[in-house]
Amino acid sequence: MRPPSSKLLQALSLLLFIIALHSRLHGCSGQGEADGSASTAAAPMEEKEKRALYAAIEGFVGKGWNGSGLYPDPCGWSPIQGVSCDLLNGLWYPTVMSIGPVLDNSLQCSADAKFTPQLFDLKRLKTLSFYSCFPATNPTPIPATSWDKLAGSLETLEFRTNPGLTGPIPASLGRLSSLQSLVLVENNLTGAVPADLGSLVRLRRLVLSGNGLSGQIPASLGNGHFAEQLLIMDVSNNSLTGSLPSSLGGLKGLLKMDLSNNLLQGSLPPELAGLGSLTLLDLRNNSFTGGLPPFLQGMASLQDLLLSNNPLGGSLAQLGWEKLRSLATLDLSNLGLVGAIPESMAALTRLRFLALDHNRLTGDVPARLAELPNIGALYLNGNNLTGTLQFSSEFYERMGRRFASWDNPGLCYNNVAVDAAHAPPGVTVCKDVQVAGVGVRDKVDGRKPEASSSLMATSFGMSASDRNGFWFFFLWMVATSLLFIFL
Numbered sequence: 001m002r003p004p005s006s007k008l009l010q011a012l013s014l015l016l017f018i019i020a021l022h023s024r025l026h027g028c029s030g031q032g033e034a035d036g037s038a039s040t041a042a043a044p045m046e047e048k049e050k051r052a053l054y055a056a057i058e059g060f061v062g063k064g065w066n067g068s069g070l071y072p073d074p075c076g077w078s079p080i081q082g083v084s085c086d087l088l089n090g091l092w093y094p095t096v097m098s099i100g101p102v103l104d105n106s107l108q109c110s111a112d113a114k115f116t117p118q119l120f121d122l123k124r125l126k127t128l129s130f131y132s133c134f135p136a137t138n139p140t141p142i143p144a145t146s147w148d149k150l151a152g153s154l155e156t157l158e159f160r161t162n163p164g165l166t167g168p169i170p171a172s173l174g175r176l177s178s179l180q181s182l183v184l185v186e187n188n189l190t191g192a193v194p195a196d197l198g199s200l201v202r203l204r205r206l207v208l209s210g211n212g213l214s215g216q217i218p219a220s221l222g223n224g225h226f227a228e229q230l231l232i233m234d235v236s237n238n239s240l241t242g243s244l245p246s247s248l249g250g251l252k253g254l255l256k257m258d259l260s261n262n263l264l265q266g267s268l269p270p271e272l273a274g275l276g277s278l279t280l281l282d283l284r285n286n287s288f289t290g291g292l293p294p295f296l297q298g299m300a301s302l303q304d305l306l307l308s309n310n311p312l313g314g315s316l317a318q319l320g321w322e323k324l325r326s327l328a329t330l331d332l333s334n335l336g337l338v339g340a341i342p343e344s345m346a347a348l349t350r351l352r353f354l355a356l357d358h359n360r361l362t363g364d365v366p367a368r369l370a371e372l373p374n375i376g377a378l379y380l381n382g383n384n385l386t387g388t389l390q391f392s393s394e395f396y397e398r399m400g401r402r403f404a405s406w407d408n409p410g411l412c413y414n415n416v417a418v419d420a421a422h423a424p425p426g427v428t429v430c431k432d433v434q435v436a437g438v439g440v441r442d443k444v445d446g447r448k449p450e451a452s453s454s455l456m457a458t459s460f461g462m463s464a465s466d467r468n469g470f471w472f473f474f475l476w477m478v479a480t481s482l483l484f485i486f487l
Contacts, residue, residue, distance in 0.1 A: 045075055045085075045092040048121070053083070053094050055118035060099050060133060062110035081105045086124065093124035095153075100131030100160075109133035113140070120146040127156040134164035136188070141167035148175045158183040165189060169208070171196040179203055180229075186210035193218055193235065201225035205232040209258070213238040217259075222247030234258040236282065241265070249274035260284040260306065268293045275299065282306040284331065289313065292332075297323045304329040308355065315339035316361075322347035333379065334358040341366055341385075349373055357404065358382035365411070370395045377402040381426070386410030388430050396422040 053074060054067035071078045075085035075092035081103065084096035099107050113133055128150075134140045142165065147154075154176050159165055165187040173182065174196025180203060189211040197206070198220025206221075217240060220226070221233070227250040240262040249271030251257075257275070260282045267290030268283075275281075278299055284306050291314025296305070303326050312335040321344040330348070333355040340363035341356065348354075352374050361383040367390035369378065381404040389411060396403060396418065405411060406426025415429045423429075 043076070043087060043090055043092055045073075049091075049093060049123075050074065052118040052121035055116055056097070056122065057083075057099075057107060059116035059119070060109045060113045060130075061107055062112070080107070082107045086126075088124065094122055095124050096127040097122070097125065098127070098129045098131075100129070100133050102131060111135065112138055115140070115143050117146065120149040123149065124153050125150055126153055128154060129156065129158035129160070130162060130165075131158075131160045132162065133159075134162040136163040138164045139166045139188075140164055142170050142173075142189075144170045144172060147172045151175050151177045154179055156181040156183075159185070159187055161186045163188050168192070169194055169197075169213075173197065174199040176200065177202070181205040183207040184211065189213060191215070193221075193240070195220045197221065198223055198226050202229055204229050206230060207232065207234040208238070209234050209236040211238055213240060215240065216242035217245060217248070217264075219245040219247040221245075222250040227251045228253065230254055232256045236260045236262070238262055243267070244269055244272070246271040248272060251275060253277055256280040258282040259286070262286055264288065266290070268295075270295055273298055277301055279326075280304040280306075283310065285309045287311060292316070292318045294318065297321075300324070301326055303327060303350075306331040307335060308333040310334075311336055313337070316345070316356075317342050321345045324348065325350065327351055328374075329353045331355045332359070337361055340364070341369075341380075343368060345369065346372065351375055353377045355379040356383070361385055363387070365389055365405070367391070375399075379403075380405045380408065382407045384408065384410065387412075389413045389424060389427065391418075391424075393418045393422040396424055 057067060057080070058065050067074075067080075071080050074080050074083060075094070082096075082098040083094055085092045086095045087093075099109060101108050109130075109132075142159070147170065155178055157173070157176070157179060158181070160183065163186075167189065168191030169184065169189055171194040173179075174194060177200070179200050182197070182200070182203060183205065185207055187210070189208075190213065192215035193208065193213055195218040197203075198218060201224070203226060213235070217235065221230075222245060227247075230251055231253060233251065233254060234256070236258045237260070240259075242264065243266030244259075244264065246269040248257075249269065252274060254275055255277055257278060257280065261284065263286065264283075265287040268288060270293065272293070273295035276299065279301050281299070281302060282304070285308070288307075288310040289312060291312055292307075296302070297319045300323065302324055305324075305327060306329065308331045315338050316332075317339055321342060325348065327348050328350050330351060330353065334357070337356070337359040339361065341361060343366050345354075346366055346368035349372065351372055353376065354369075355377070357379040359382070361380075362385065364387035365380060365385055369375070370391045376399075378399065385405070385408040387410070389405065403424065404426075405424050408427070412428050412430035413424055415423070418424075
């Protein structure tokens with residue numbers, strides 16, 4: 001074999017150098033380099049930007065943090081965990097800052113963490129997130145001013161699990177014109193949801209769950225360009241009151257709406273029929289009334305409909321369930337529903353979870369519910385259902401504890417079709433089936449069967465002639481054994 005030429009070796013060496021250089025710079029992307037001539041390895045960072053970065057982080061992690069000594073080149077060979085940079089016009093700029101115990105070497109807040117003015121001098125910042133940064137012992141409000149300095153760049157703002165983050169949501173957050181995601185989850189924020197948030201024309205995700213927010217949902221959240229972009233709206237687990245504004249029907253592109261665990265009331269506005277793209281609607285644990293609104297049957301994309309624990313009232317027959325074939329989860333427990341369970345619910349072939357418990361439903365249980373191909377949980381307990389359950393032993397065995405039908409005084413099951421090992425708990429055996437069994441036995445021996453004899457026959461599974469043969473065989477074996485011993 002001919003040895004490789006020196007030119008080939010030089011080319012291979014150059015290629016390996018380029019690969020190594022790319023790997024070193026992988027943590028900092030160069031999306032916006034304008035002149036293309038500066039070497040990314042030697043790209044500088046403005047001193048003002050670097051000082052602002054060190055000061056902002058020091059405010060959160062404590063004064064003992066020596067940023068300039070530990071990370072003299074924070075966008076180059078000494079990167080800071082949780083900080084990412086972009087290259088623009090030959091200069092590095094921090095674009096991502098994430099504070100909190102996400103990884104072992106993540107930046108973590110000190111017991112007296114605070115916001116510093118230098119945070120708002122990071123003029124290219126796109127993502128700012130805080131996780132478990134402000135404990136209850138360090139009550140800290142979100143700054144009310146200076147957010148307009150980040151209006152042109154900030155796209156994501158998140159505060160997660162900060163029990164010490166107190167006070168209202170600043171109205172000035174509505175000036176973050178580039179914001180696409182606002183997540184304020186499990187903090188201790190109070191006051192009203194600012195109407196100014198309706199000015200966030202690029203917002204795609206609004207999550208304010210797990211706080212102490214009060215007042216009404218502002219009508220501005222369903223108006224204008226805000227409504228055109230929003231995909232996720234979650235204001236659950238707060239103390240919001242009042243009725244839903246009809247303007248929410250303008251959220252044409254909304255995929256998920258979660259308003260559960262609040263103090264909302266009134267009827268669901270018919271304008272919500274405009275939410276044609278909705279896949280999840282969660283209104284559990286509120287005080288909504290007015291029955292199941294007919295517009296629900298027009299939401300063909302709905303996969304999860306959760307309405308439990310509301311005094312809605314009305315009946316299941318108000319909706320054409322066969323039109324909601326995408327439903328996978330349907331929770332209608334404790335709504336005060338009356339009437340029968342319609343056969344049309346058996347058309348929900350994608351349904352995995354169905355809860356109709358703790359209502360005032362009457363009539364028979366449609367046998368076709370057991371034929372739902374994907375059903376994994378079915379709760380019918382706490383109603384006034386009557387008649388015979390027409391489900392098989394195989395159905396009860398497969399469902400186990402995920403099937404419940406107790407607390408229906410008029411409901412029973414057929415013990416001929418269902419063995420005792422798989423009988424539905426809390427449901428009695430149908431009396432007409434028991435009477436029919438007694439009548440057959442009366443015709444055979446002319447006597448009313450007694451519990452003890454019936455139990456014996458059932459336990460051993462033998463007729464009278466079978467038992468006589470068994471005892472003869474047993475005595476013959478005993479006698480043979482005795483003869484073998486004494487002879």
